[in-house]
Amino acid sequence: MRRLVVLLSVAGAIVAAPLAAQDSTPAPKPADSTHADSTPPPPTPEQQKWMQGLRTAARGIGQIKSGIESVQRAGASTKELRRAGKLLAGFCGTGRGFMRAGVAKMPSAAYEGDNRKIARQVVIQIDSVARETNTCEVQAARDPKTSVEHLMPFLQSYEASIAAWRTMVGLPPLPTRTTKP
Secondary structure (H helix, E strand, C coil): CHHHHHHHHHHHHHHHHHHHHCCCCCCCCCCCCCCHHHCCCCCCHHHHHHHHHHHHHHHHHHHHHHHHHHHHHCCCCHHHHHHHHHHHHHHHHHHHHHHHHHHHCCCHHHCCCHHHHHHHHHHHHHHHHHHHHHHHHHHCCCCHHHHHHHHHHHHHHHHHHHHHHHHHHCCCCCCCCCCCC
16 A cells, blocks of 8 residues: 555656646746847957956965955954964965956056046056055054054055946946945
8 A cells, every 4th residue: 555655756756846837927027128239249358368467366365365354353362463464464465466367467558548548547546556565565464443544545446446447348346345445
């Protein structure tokens, strides 16, 4: 009797699967804004090289942000703050290397017209952060909170230029982070 129940259950499942796969609802129509003329053209090889450079530079920026977050998370003890400052100093040094390597791959001729101005602004902001990492690398171990306060405006300017670039190429905006100054 038990085998019969199992056999009927399996047979019912096999018969029900094709019936469940048949959906009588029509497929939704695409939105009107998905016309062929509204999609951005694919990136050129120069633009792909530019984006690879940006990816490398963003890795360095990410390291600096990690160092800043470690300083912000450090407790009230001097020992924790000093350790976080040394970590930030190290991240500033390695991050600078990634930013310089990334900027070297970002040719100014990748974009044209107003888009070139936006792309150039991104490169300028990356360079300004990279320039400030020299100071950060030297001073962060001694005074990490001041180093964080000094770096934050440069990182905010970088993020604003990245937001403009993402809008230019048709990418959605990045979610906002809640990093305290």
